[in-house]
Amino acid sequence: MHGYCTIWLCILLPLHSLAQLSVDTSYNEESLVREVFFQANASLSHISFKGSYRALGLFEVNNEDFPLKKGIILSSGDAKSAGGPNQNPATSSVHRTAGDSYLDKLSGGTTYDASVLEFSFVPEQNTIAFEYIFASEEYPEFVGKGFHDVFAFVLTDLGSHRSYNLALVPETQLPVHVDHINSKRHNEWYIANAYRKSGQWYDLLEYDGLTQVLTAQAAVVPGRKYRIRLAIADVHDPMLDSSVLLKEKSFRSFNTPSTEIVTNSESTLVTPHTILFDWDSSELSPDAEEKLRQFADDVLLNAAKAIWVVGHTDSWGSDTYNEQLARRRVQTVVNYLARLGLKGKVRLYRRSKGENEPVANNADAFGRSQNRRVVVSAEF
Incomplete structure (x- = not known):
């Protein structure tokens, strides 16, 4: 043995x-x-x-x-x-x-x-x-x-x-x-x-x-x-x-997609739409609402598989406050897309990144205005 x-x-x-x-x-x-x-x-x-x-x-x-x-x-x-x-x-x-x-x-x-x-x-x-x-x-x-x-x-x-x-x-x-x-x-x-x-x-x-x-x-x-x-x-x-x-x-x-349509062997990703916000605000402007209506039309017309809603802020304020503000902006956009008919018709993913991913210099007013944003995109 x-x-x-x-x-x-x-x-x-x-x-x-x-x-x-x-x-x-x-x-x-x-x-x-x-x-x-x-x-x-x-x-x-x-x-x-x-x-x-x-x-x-x-x-x-x-x-x-x-x-x-x-x-x-x-x-x-x-x-x-x-x-x-x-x-x-x-x-x-x-x-x-x-x-x-x-x-x-x-x-x-x-x-x-x-x-x-x-x-x-x-x-x-x-x-x-x-x-x-x-x-x-x-x-x-x-x-x-x-x-x-x-x-x-x-x-x-x-x-x-x-x-x-x-x-x-x-x-x-x-x-x-x-x-x-x-x-x-x-x-x-x-x-x-x-x-x-x-x-x-x-x-x-x-x-x-x-x-x-x-x-x-x-x-x-x-x-x-x-x-x-x-x-x-x-x-x-x-x-x-x-x-x-x-x-x-x-x-x-x-590269984050920057052309009108980006295609690979598996899917097509619509150009991200950038929704800008006023300082310390989570309210949609008329221009932002128009962009979201165009986005929702594309999503419904082309039967999107999923959409992403990602919120950002400028660098003014504490990290904690900016995280909360980014979340409020994301929720505002999600609520508006729901009213446009997307609720229950497409998978939705949301992220709130606060001030951590600026696209412009926070040292000047114009740069901060570009960082106060929500980016929406869709996969088909």
Whole structure:
């Protein structure tokens, strides 16, 4: 019997290992950013990394169901500890490296073992985006207890020197961490992964919880230089690891549709209609109502599959107030489209981005007038 058990173990162990997430920390930051993370359509320069090189690596997953197959892992602990099975509810690696002042302010506490990956780029098109997953050992025990590890994707316009954190809970201005995405709050973005074999990715990941795939996105000015900081750290103490998984080749530059009709093999997207608003107002002007009537006619005539309504503000006012104002503007547009006959006839998606994606300079009155807007578009 002992001989048979040995044979079966030799067969099963390789199969089990294939189900794990594996990490290689031998890559440097240059090769990870240029060869793993980056797509074309933007020039790239000044790549740097601060932190322990045990916290930065290339991850790969041999599992058809897991949404990210390969990419960069950036951790507050040892990146190699990310691989499953999840047999420890409190995996911790202490590097004894410095924290990060921006993450101190964002978290409201002292940070430790910060890992910061930075690079500069010049986009050729008007939007940048990338996909990621956040995972942490602080789930679920430390939700709401002030020990949430913190991370941020800080985009800085090197012309205006304005900075924006792109790591936000969808349709909010809340930074992503264990207190904002968990089993009770914004739980549509949460995946439990308890260490007692009850987690969805128990065999794959060590972490006790993780987010769904999230998208970081921002409007940019083609030809202008930007810098982005991808940073993660422990908060209040250096214990309990967290990581961000950045999808391979997902950092990209692309154009928001700007022609009358944009067609690909699957769908047609109508030109976004921009509805402008007066300062501190969510009321529609006569011109805005006319634009929405034209938009609704197109949607009904051509049997649209879905429509999007995305609200924005200028930079005056607090982040919280501007988020609320953007939501009111979106609701005003949605209500008007409903009165025009769209209610119940087409899927509707809404987002409120506050002041985070300006299309013009907020330093002057004209620029602010262009940023006080709702953008509507439709897929056919």
